[in-house]
Amino acid sequence: MNFKLIFNIAIHLLRARLKQSIVAAVGVTFGIAMFITLVSFMHGLNNLLDGLMLNRTPHVRLYNEIKPSKNQPISLVSEYKNNVNFVNSVKPKDRGKAIYNSKVIIHFLKQDARIIDVAPKITTPGFFNSGTIEISGVINGIDVSAEEKLFAISDYIIEGKIADLNQNNRIIIGKGLADKMLLAKGDIIKITTSKGNLASLKVVGITQIGIAEIDNTMSYTSLDTAQKLLGEPTNYITDIQLKLHDITLAPALAKEFSTKFDVDAIDYQTTNSQFETGSTVRSIISYAVGIVLLIVAGFGIYNILNMMIFEKMDSIAILKATGFSGNDVKWIFIFLSMIIGITGGLFGLLYGFVFTSIIDIIPFETAALPTITTYPIDYNIVYYIIGIVFAISTTFIAGLFPALKASKIDPVEIIRGK
Amino acid sequence: MSTKVLETKNLSKYFYDPIKFQVLKEINMSINHGEFVSIVGKSGCGKSTLLYLLSTMDTDYDGEIFLNDELVTGKSDKELAQLRNEKIGFVFQFHYLLNEYSVLKNVMLPGMKLGKFSNEEIEHNAMEHLRTLDMQDQALKMPNQLSGGQKQRVAIARALINNPIIIMGDEPTGNLDKKNSDMVFAIFQQLTLDLKQTLLIVTHDPDFANRTNRIITMQDGEIIKT
Numbered sequence: 001m002n003f004k005l006i007f008n009i010a011i012h013l014l015r016a017r018l019k020q021s022i023v024a025a026v027g028v029t030f031g032i033a034m035f036i037t038l039v040s041f042m043h044g045l046n047n048l049l050d051g052l053m054l055n056r057t058p059h060v061r062l063y064n065e066i067k068p069s070k071n072q073p074i075s076l077v078s079e080y081k082n083n084v085n086f087v088n089s090v091k092p093k094d095r096g097k098a099i100y101n102s103k104v105i106i107h108f109l110k111q112d113a114r115i116i117d118v119a120p121k122i123t124t125p126g127f128f129n130s131g132t133i134e135i136s137g138v139i140n141g142i143d144v145s146a147e148e149k150l151f152a153i154s155d156y157i158i159e160g161k162i163a164d165l166n167q168n169n170r171i172i173i174g175k176g177l178a179d180k181m182l183l184a185k186g187d188i189i190k191i192t193t194s195k196g197n198l199a200s201l202k203v204v205g206i207t208q209i210g211i212a213e214i215d216n217t218m219s220y221t222s223l224d225t226a227q228k229l230l231g232e233p234t235n236y237i238t239d240i241q242l243k244l245h246d247i248t249l250a251p252a253l254a255k256e257f258s259t260k261f262d263v264d265a266i267d268y269q270t271t272n273s274q275f276e277t278g279s280t281v282r283s284i285i286s287y288a289v290g291i292v293l294l295i296v297a298g299f300g301i302y303n304i305l306n307m308m309i310f311e312k313m314d315s316i317a318i319l320k321a322t323g324f325s326g327n328d329v330k331w332i333f334i335f336l337s338m339i340i341g342i343t344g345g346l347f348g349l350l351y352g353f354v355f356t357s358i359i360d361i362i363p364f365e366t367a368a369l370p371t372i373t374t375y376p377i378d379y380n381i382v383y384y385i386i387g388i389v390f391a392i393s394t395t396f397i398a399g400l401f402p403a404l405k406a407s408k409i410d411p412v413e414i415i416r417g418k
Numbered sequence: 419m420s421t422k423v424l425e426t427k428n429l430s431k432y433f434y435d436p437i438k439f440q441v442l443k444e445i446n447m448s449i450n451h452g453e454f455v456s457i458v459g460k461s462g463c464g465k466s467t468l469l470y471l472l473s474t475m476d477t478d479y480d481g482e483i484f485l486n487d488e489l490v491t492g493k494s495d496k497e498l499a500q501l502r503n504e505k506i507g508f509v510f511q512f513h514y515l516l517n518e519y520s521v522l523k524n525v526m527l528p529g530m531k532l533g534k535f536s537n538e539e540i541e542h543n544a545m546e547h548l549r550t551l552d553m554q555d556q557a558l559k560m561p562n563q564l565s566g567g568q569k570q571r572v573a574i575a576r577a578l579i580n581n582p583i584i585i586m587g588d589e590p591t592g593n594l595d596k597k598n599s600d601m602v603f604a605i606f607q608q609l610t611l612d613l614k615q616t617l618l619i620v621t622h623d624p625d626f627a628n629r630t631n632r633i634i635t636m637q638d639g640e641i642i643k644t
Contacts, residue, residue: 002531005533016518315518321514322508323503411475412470415514
């Protein structure tokens with residue numbers, strides 16, 4: 001088959017009906033552009049929200065939970081070992097919040113190739129004193145450089161610098177807390193710990209995550225300062241936070257470390273299961289809308305090709321009379337449709353990129369997300385590939401039926417019919 | 419070598435709509451190389467139907483058709499298209515040029531489809547044919563800028579482009595005035611004299627038919643005189 005000639009005929013037919021062809025192509029362009037815009041925007045948003053969670057949540061967290069012992073003393077007695085023992089009124093056991101042998105564990109974890117880094121942390125409740133009023137809150141003692149590396153907390157610090165925490169007796173407090181107590185950077189805050197120790201710390205920064213509940217209670221200080229506040233030695237750590245190279249390994253690793261170090265471990269998936277569901281549903285909706293738009297564009301092409309075949313009956317008849325087979329005629333119309341689809345699709349990709357770029361510079365400022373200044377967009381080549389593949393396949397299918405119809409036209413009927 | 423270009427054996431054709439009706443009844447005929455044959459008959463006698471069967475465009479018939487001693491009956495759509503392209507030239511009552519292409523391209527198109535020669539050679543041949551038909555000045559015009567007689571000459575040039583073994587015409591002068599009809603006839607006559615071109619023309623113009631080598635007269639689906 002002489003594809004070059006068939007392509008040439010398709011182009012000529014197209015040019016004869018330029019306006020209609022452009023309308024059909026614009027349909028595809030619009031569909032693809034909207035698809036790209038929608039999906040890029042939706043994924044940008046998903047990534048933003050995922051990031052919000054991922055940034056703040058360790059993939060695996062090791063800690064000690066207060067819970068009843070699994071082995072009650074009676075099970076150690078050999079006499080009753082084979083009996084079924086009922087123990088009433090079991091009380092939970094506090095093993096102490098400190099992770100036993102924490103330094104060794106951290107050292108060991110740092111060697112593990114699956115782990116990006118380890119951030120030790122001390123979490124303790126405390127009271128912030130303002131005159132006679134006590135406001136309860138949480139004090140997080142953090143390893144400043146590790147915490148910054150893993151959780152980018154400086155993104156959420158709206159005043160001051162995270163590095164200032166490294167000096168003794170410094171603290172960064174939540175925005176809600178600062179507003180309530182009328183504190184600003186440079187002020188001194190008095191803190192009472194749960195053990196009754198009293199300390200004065202200097203506020204070097206204010207943090208805002210965007211969740212009021214957290215901003216009203218959160219504060220950060222260095223590990224050293226936290227240990228001093230609690231009167232504990234330098235190996236006192238309540239949490240070990242891990243980030244992994246491959247987040248899907250988190251549940252398995254949590255189990256592994258939990259048995260290996262005899263601590264409690266919780267993974268990212270367990271902590272944020274409802275969050276994942278939201279992301280998936282949003283993706284499905286955006287793909288569904290995009291695909292519907294493309295199908296509508298496909299119907300447009302189908303209609304226009306049908307009309308064109310009706311108008312070009314004479315030409316089809318003469319092509320057949322002069323030696324073009326039904327198959328050749330079919331390919332002429334398929335090419336015609338593909339030309340519309342590919343041109344429309346490529347323009348669609350271009351406009352999709354333009355639209356997303358425009359959305360990308362629209363200001364989007366919200367108190368909840370201090371680091372975000374414009375709407376989030378995820379530029380990903382995959383969406384563009386999906387877009388063009390879908391444009392080509394829809395137009396191919398939309399063109400196929402009219403093309404088959406054209407290939408079956410009986411030239412005798414048309415030539416005699418005049 | 420046989421000189422029979424076209425031969426039919428017991429060719430019958432039925433129309434089924436609205437009722438079963440035999441249009442052609444056991445037609446046996448043959449056309450020799452270099453003949454200028456016309457088919458005449460009253461409207462509805464089946465002469466056009468016969469031509470379309472012979473042209474291979476209509477394949478729904480009983481009997482056999484031979485083109486150059488080769489059985490045509492039963493070939494696939496693709497093979498028949500190839501056959502029409504290479505061996506048969508058509509001239510219709512209405513000119514059926516492609517309005518999207520220039521005159522020259524219209525003439526070249528069957529040649530390009532055949533693909534035997536390069537585009538330059540086909541263009542050269544097309545110009546030659548147009549020149550013999552005195553149409554070389556119109557080569558780059560679009561078909562809708564031409565008169566009826568001019569269009570018919572372009573159609574003849576297109577029929578000639580692949581040097582077919584037979585040219586078939588369905589009332590090629592039916593839509594033309596006396597002057598143009600005479601001119602088209604003169605062209606046909608020249609083709610038979612100069613190139614030994616075989617021609618088979620359906621017409622209801624007695625003037626035209628009387629001047630051809632041989633007249634086949636049809637009535638009610640049968641050949642009554644050859």
